[in-house]
Amino acid sequence: xxxxxxxxxxxxxxxxxxxxxxxxxxxxxxxxxxxxxxxxxxxxxxxxxxxxxxxxxxxxxxxxxxxxxxxxxxxxxxxxxxxxxxxxxxxxxxxxxxxxxxxxxxxxxxxxxxxxxxxxxxxxxxxxxxxxxxxxxxxxxxxxxxxxxxxxxxxxxxxxxxxxxxxxxxxxxxxxxxxxxxxxxxxxxxxxxxxxxxxxxxxxxxxxxxxxxxxxxxxxxxxxxxxxxxxxxxxxxxxxxxxxxxxxxxxxxxxxxxxxxxxxxxxxxxxxxxxxxxxxxxxxxxxxxxxxxxxxxxxxxxxxxxxxxxxxxxxxxxxxxxxxxxxxxxxxxxxxxxxxxxxxxxxxxxxxxxxxxxxxxxxxxxxxxxxxxxxxxxxxxxxxxxxxxxxxxxxxxxxxxxxxxxxxxxxxxxxxxxx
Amino acid sequence: xxxxxxxxxxxxxxxxxxxxxxxxxxxxxxxxxxxxxxxxxxxxxxxxxxxxxxxxxxxxxxxxxxxxxxxxxxxxxxxxxxxxxxxxxxxxxxxxxxxxxxxxxxxxxxxxxxxxxxxxxxxxxxxxxxxxxxxxxxxxxxxxxxxxxxxxxxxxxxxxxxxxxxxxxxxxxxxxxxxxxxxxxxxxxxxxxxxxxxxxxxxxxxxxxxxxxxxxxxxxxxxxxxxxxxxxxxxxxxxxxxxxxxxxxxxxxxxxxxxxxxxxxxxxxxxxxxxxxxxxxxxxxxxxxxxxxxxxxxxxxxxxxxxxxxxxxxxxxxxxxxxxxxxxxxxxxxxxxxxxxxxxxxxxxxxxxxxxxxxxxxxxxxxxxxxxxxxxxxxxxxxxxxxxxxxxxxxxxxxxxxxxxxxxxxxxxxxxxxx
Numbered sequence: 001x002x003x004x005x006x007x008x009x010x011x012x013x014x015x016x017x018x019x020x021x022x023x024x025x026x027x028x029x030x031x032x033x034x035x036x037x038x039x040x041x042x043x044x045x046x047x048x049x050x051x052x053x054x055x056x057x058x059x060x061x062x063x064x065x066x067x068x069x070x071x072x073x074x075x076x077x078x079x080x081x082x083x084x085x086x087x088x089x090x091x092x093x094x095x096x097x098x099x100x101x102x103x104x105x106x107x108x109x110x111x112x113x114x115x116x117x118x119x120x121x122x123x124x125x126x127x128x129x130x131x132x133x134x135x136x137x138x139x140x141x142x143x144x145x146x147x148x149x150x151x152x153x154x155x156x157x158x159x160x161x162x163x164x165x166x167x168x169x170x171x172x173x174x175x176x177x178x179x180x181x182x183x184x185x186x187x188x189x190x191x192x193x194x195x196x197x198x199x200x201x202x203x204x205x206x207x208x209x210x211x212x213x214x215x216x217x218x219x220x221x222x223x224x225x226x227x228x229x230x231x232x233x234x235x236x237x238x239x240x241x242x243x244x245x246x247x248x249x250x251x252x253x254x255x256x257x258x259x260x261x262x263x264x265x266x267x268x269x270x271x272x273x274x275x276x277x278x279x280x281x282x283x284x285x286x287x288x289x290x291x292x293x294x295x296x297x298x299x300x301x302x303x304x305x306x307x308x309x310x311x312x313x314x315x316x317x318x319x320x321x322x323x324x325x326x327x328x329x330x331x332x333x334x335x336x337x338x339x340x341x342x343x344x345x346x347x348x349x350x351x352x353x354x355x356x357x358x359x360x361x362x363x364x365x366x367x368x369x370x371x372x373x374x375x376x377x378x379x380x381x382x383x384x385x386x387x388x389x390x391x392x393x394x395x396x397x398x399x400x401x402x403x404x405x406x407x408x409x410x411x412x413x414x415x416x417x418x419x
Numbered sequence: 420x421x422x423x424x425x426x427x428x429x430x431x432x433x434x435x436x437x438x439x440x441x442x443x444x445x446x447x448x449x450x451x452x453x454x455x456x457x458x459x460x461x462x463x464x465x466x467x468x469x470x471x472x473x474x475x476x477x478x479x480x481x482x483x484x485x486x487x488x489x490x491x492x493x494x495x496x497x498x499x500x501x502x503x504x505x506x507x508x509x510x511x512x513x514x515x516x517x518x519x520x521x522x523x524x525x526x527x528x529x530x531x532x533x534x535x536x537x538x539x540x541x542x543x544x545x546x547x548x549x550x551x552x553x554x555x556x557x558x559x560x561x562x563x564x565x566x567x568x569x570x571x572x573x574x575x576x577x578x579x580x581x582x583x584x585x586x587x588x589x590x591x592x593x594x595x596x597x598x599x600x601x602x603x604x605x606x607x608x609x610x611x612x613x614x615x616x617x618x619x620x621x622x623x624x625x626x627x628x629x630x631x632x633x634x635x636x637x638x639x640x641x642x643x644x645x646x647x648x649x650x651x652x653x654x655x656x657x658x659x660x661x662x663x664x665x666x667x668x669x670x671x672x673x674x675x676x677x678x679x680x681x682x683x684x685x686x687x688x689x690x691x692x693x694x695x696x697x698x699x700x701x702x703x704x705x706x707x708x709x710x711x712x713x714x715x716x717x718x719x720x721x722x723x724x725x726x727x728x729x730x731x732x733x734x735x736x737x738x739x740x741x742x743x744x745x746x747x748x749x750x751x752x753x754x755x756x757x758x759x760x761x762x763x764x765x766x767x768x769x770x771x772x773x774x775x776x777x778x779x780x781x782x783x784x785x786x787x788x789x790x791x792x793x794x795x796x797x798x799x800x801x802x803x804x805x806x807x808x809x810x811x812x813x814x815x816x817x818x819x820x821x822x823x824x825x826x827x828x829x830x831x832x833x834x835x836x837x838x
Binding site: 012013014015016017018019020022023024025026027028029030036037038039040041042043045048052055187188189190192193196199200208209210211274275277279280281282283284285286288289290292294295298299300301302303304305306308309310312313342343344355356357358359385386387388389390391392394395398 | 429430431432433434435436437438439441442443444445446447448449455456457458459460461462464467471474489490491492520521524525526527528530531532533549550571573577627693694696698699700701702703704705707708709711713714717718719720721722723724725727728729731732761762763774775776777778813814817
């Protein structure tokens, strides 16, 4: 079954509101194994809505609409869709009573235009709206299905994930199962060069790469009758990919990011982490804290943005700062070790470098970064050159430093565990 | 001139990514006075892209596309649009040289598929992409215009707000001038209630509110023959709005955020800042460090996520932690004061609270947050209740705490200056 998503609302056309509904409906349909090849947005205009609906039903059997169900004069979805199906709107007396009661209870005046909301296409399946006053509905005729839901996301979502999901499950015999492989250290185009045969040739499961900030995800998606069957299709593809990237580039499965992996892995290995951040400015700790469970793992981070703070908060010696400077492997090592010892953690991570655009010297260019990881077994420092001569270098250098540091911490925790 | 927005990308169709590009492009076109009646999303499929493009050009003269410009085999926007205009793709040798230079500089291997990005439709206007490797382009023929931009929002936005805006302005005989008023502490619907008369009735200049993370922007846009004329239209509207919000809610003009305001204002007042962050986890310092110039203002931040770190890194007394707990006004005050003194700053800011979902006690619920600001004149602590009982509370509570803290710092710097 093919579907299209048609969102109605002038506020969407003008960009006053971001169209999150389309993404939510799309995710739901994808999970149900229903193909979607088009999304449209039209304004509160009956002529254009009619034309879009007719076009959508030429291309697909299922059209999911959001918006245009309210009480105002420009809410015209039900009328337009009913007309396409050759149906009239009729008063749903039971719902009208409910609606009147609703207004009485909240002591609000029920204006005439609200009565519109109780007019429903004849023969439709009414969908209750516990979050608002406009019910949704489903019309079905001659193999074509239209599902109409309210525009406001907080009303649409429960309806979508409740009665609409149940209705669609009853229409489909397949489900989609996905697994994500998390990749660090190789770019999207190199990944594609290595996996192109799988990406192009495999129809079930499919393989798709997604670029994230400083890392990549490889999503393997299978269509089958059950989740178990789906997993059986996915396993061999996963094995094949792991064989092609044997050097630790695939750091995990189904993580949102390196930082979720840190919270998960360090918790599992019973390790704690203390950070000392200069150029990253708190970005590492704040990305770890995004995940509930961070408190089991993160002691804290000394964001020592100034040299004074490196010395006064973290105890980096004035000698080191004078002799080698803040951007040096010596300073990075001292920062990581001191953070670890002061906060009593198993692993210390530090970053120091030049994010730009200013701050470079003749010997130390923008993009020069030192990252150190310290454990009781010793301290490792890596030197990076991250500049690309581009306008967004500052942000990119900071992000890349965070990801590199996170990856080094994952490795350190693994090594520490194996001792 | 009528326009349509056509976003290309299977990740959009599947709902893996929310289509923020459509809203951004739509806002830009609305500000330029260009009517938009349709948005579409299609996947990385040449046949469907071609059909959508042909349909869009039947209905409109200008089509703005995002996505499908990258190096992988399924990036097909340029080819498809060029074919519609009867143009071939040709190698842009200059750009190819530039692209090779990028890869060499960052010591990454340039795979063959990257070369695709230097193939451009003949006779097109190339749009530089300082944030990525795929340039955009504009094709114009027989009254039809196609503008192609990259899919990733951080690449698309500067191109849209830079050369694309310039190009579209040149098609019109008016220019648009804007000023932004930065607002903190009032919600978008309250702002609308107060300013509805201006928003609905004024056609030139127009007034539009934009919700940002934890704050708002009011954009006043005037259309006129010159920028000076535009400013003359804007001034009275600005004055009117300032009169309606006389209590400091409007903290600045033309800032990207409260954090840019901090870097600017504290620099101007010659004040330095030290932070002590618990629940915000480094988010405050990392948002300040987003702005070049942060090093003039931010000494550092002690991200003391665990109680141990509060005591060992920042010297918060075990007594305070035992008697009042980490989430208390006493702890917040001590954190702010200690950070300020240890790092030798003029202003100390601290945050401590419960972001959730876990961590609440019977006396201390999720969303309870204390924020303290310390100067040599004294310490002020505010208690907040930020929970909304919603799924995104953790992220929202952290963000709201950052913004409140930033706003308090701006006030403190202003007060300190006036002593």
